[in-house]
Amino acid sequence: MAYNLLKGKKGLVFGALNEQSIAWKVAQRAVEEGAEIVLTNTPVSIRMGTIDELAKACNAPVIAADATSVKDLENLIDQTMEHFGGKFDFILHSIGMSPNVRKGRTYDDLDYDYLAKTLDISAISFHKVIQVARKKDAINDWGSIVALTYIAAQRTLYGYNDMADAKALLESIARSFGYIYGREKCVRINTVSQSPTPTTAGKGVLGMEDLLDYAERVSPLGNASADDCAGYVLTLFSDLTRKVTMQNLFHDGGFSSMGMSRKAMTTYGKGLEVEYEDIRLKK
Ligand SMILES: NC(=O)c1ccc[n+]([C@@H]2O[C@H](COP(=O)([O-])OP(=O)(O)OC[C@H]3O[C@@H](n4cnc5c(N)ncnc54)[C@H](O)[C@@H]3O)[C@@H](O)[C@H]2O)c1
DSSP states (O other), X not given: OOOOTTTTOEEEEEOOOSTTSHHHHHHHHHHHTTOEEEEEEOHXXXXXXXXXXXXXXXXXXXXXXXXXXXXXXXXXXXXXXXXXXXOEEEEXXXXXOOHHHHTTOOGGGOXXXXXXXXXXXXXXXXXXXXXHHHHTTOEEEEEEEEEEEOGGGTXXXXXXXXXXXXXXXXXXXXXXXXXXXXXXXXXXXXXXEEOOOOSHHHHTSTTHHHHHHHHHHHSTTOOOOXXXXXXXXXXXXXXXXXXXXXXXXXXXXXXXXXXOXXXXXXXXXXXXXXXXXXXXXXX
């Protein structure tokens, strides 16, 4: 059901690779809510993924840009403004990648060139996007910028590796730039901390299936899907949240406030029984 929440608004969406992508759902829902959008991704993701289908459905142009390249971002913002005939209202940063995770390097054996790439792609690109947009005065007053993050920024989760450090930096950038852009132009900047979600990036996380199951059992409302996430992000692009800025907002079915749940305890207990049985048989 649509509410016309974004009627008359214009926005730029990074990170739609395929229909599992969180950015894909945000793009679809934003258009349903009355927004006009521009889509962007890296040239290789545009080639390998299915963004053209989304572009057709959303009547949106696709402009290639590597979010780590300031030159690409300058061209992207110029072209986006040209397309819209002026400033626009919102940006979604939905970008994450760790070469260390991809190459199976564990946190106690990081390759530092890869770490630099992880931080550049997954966090510093957020700074670059905002800095370029601000220098070009691309965002309307009371605009909204959102990036997606994960609770591994605050708590250690097995297997999340150097992406945890990238997310901590990403959330800090939202606060630091949120102050500057807020006081000047009332542009708000927030991060949304999403449940584990079965997307291409998500599936790269070590033990993702178990993590999804664990989070589902621990969260009183269950895991938030990519579509749920899109709904929440749209409220942050809308005028209903004009005074929300510099926040890390958990969108995780309650996971972040839980310690142990009955469902998880039951499963853990069953695991212990198996473990005790193994020990007894070995004696
Ligand atoms: N899937 C999860 O479990 C989960 C949970 C919390 C937060 N997130 C975050 O959500 C965001 C979106 O990820 P997703 O789960 O939809 O996966 P996804 O794989 O669909 O999206 C990741 C996107 O990042 C893009 N990207 C990578 N390098 C880039 C670069 N240099 N420049 C521009 N774009 C680049 C990819 O092309 C891809 O479109 C990421 O920030 C991710 O960390 C995901």
